Amino acid sequence: MTWTSDAVTEDGVAEREFVIERDGSAIPGVVWSPSQGVADRLLLLGHGGTADKRADYIQEVARLAVGRGMEAVAIDGPGHGDRALDDLPLDQEMVDLERFEDVWHRGGGTAGIVADWQVTIDFIESQRETRPTGWWGLSMGTMMGLPLAAADERISVAVLGLMGDWGPNGADLVRLAPDVICPLWFLVQWDDEIVPRETSLALFDRLGSHRKTLHANPGAHAEVPASEVMASIGYLDRYLR
């Protein structure tokens, strides 16, 4: 559990890398902070399948969050990014669900990623004080974040979506969704070609939160409108207090 780079500052955002050790495995992560002042809230960013902690849209969301005075953190998910499995490379251009499922489970699966994130939060809290903490993660970002929000009451608000009662850890999501009770914003792409629409609606239905809101827009899995991404950060900003 250590910083592996000095902070690099650009456009008011300071970026710094770290590595967590858990059960003998190294889990690399990035923290984005305001270069001036103190961030009094923390946002955890879960990347999507075949992406990683430095995916363009993750960096974009991180910068939006920092712009609102939050600190953002991302780690690589099971079998993704710097944790890629040599014999199971992922192709970002082609969705291979069977291979994705193998990577997810071989890389650590649901229990592993929840533990990874809890160690990550512990590390960040050891470096700073304990702060209101939220989650932003779509698709595989929800496969990671929903179980985390169910298991760890430090998560007080979440942006989830592009996922259903379906996929590599669909049974975990079904089982754990009622335990998620924080306010949450759930995104659905109406014409999602990967996650069947009905499975997304069913997962939203199972989530335990009294305060949950679903936003659906036309378009394919990766075509979330930029306005929804912007608005989702506004939602976190309102609830992360």
Place this chain on the structure above:
Amino acid sequence: MTWTSDAVTEDGVAEREFVIERDGSAIPGVVWSPSQGVADRLLLLGHGGTADKRADYIQEVARLAVGRGMEAVAIDGPGHGDRALDDLPLDQEMVDLERFEDVWHRGGGTAGIVADWQVTIDFIESQRETRPTGWWGLSMGTMMGLPLAAADERISVAVLGLMGDWGPNGADLVRLAPDVICPLWFLVQWDDEIVPRETSLALFDRLGSHRKTLHANPGAHAEVPASEVMASIGYLDRYLR
């Protein structure tokens, strides 16, 4: 087609009544305008079943719209308000779908209310200039507004919802939904005890607009969160240009 009262001003909102004649029937309406300055946009308000043009929430939406520099107008729907049928009174406390269906059809139904609204827009435009025009109407407000938006290209943005491919004019809604092509915001109450959830999702699916967004929240038919009502006016404000 005439004003039936002088403007009454309260809290910056001027309110004035009118009556339209169509096919020998009188259709009463209300216009809400900013008491100062000129409203350069028009918002049509469709009330819900058993309500009327002066329902509390219609007046609230009118005031929000005027606060953003729009003029708002409402008329009584088929068999509602001052157009109530003597032998078919509506009970606001008890939902009687069979009676509601009778009232809708005897009061003029889909074709009648589209014509009523078109004459209303003509009247308002004869008094003012032609302005960008939007629709806000949930439940029976969507039974009225969806066919109007399909028929009249003067409607350039709409807030719809709490309605499905279902109800007294469900067949009309199914037939006309693909002809609605303006940007629209569609509200669903996830636990709607009147309009089955599946029928709402199916109606949203049929709407022809490329730019449409669905917002769903937990709660019963009449429990739309105040934050969604506020945000829906913000949506109209952005698109009504």
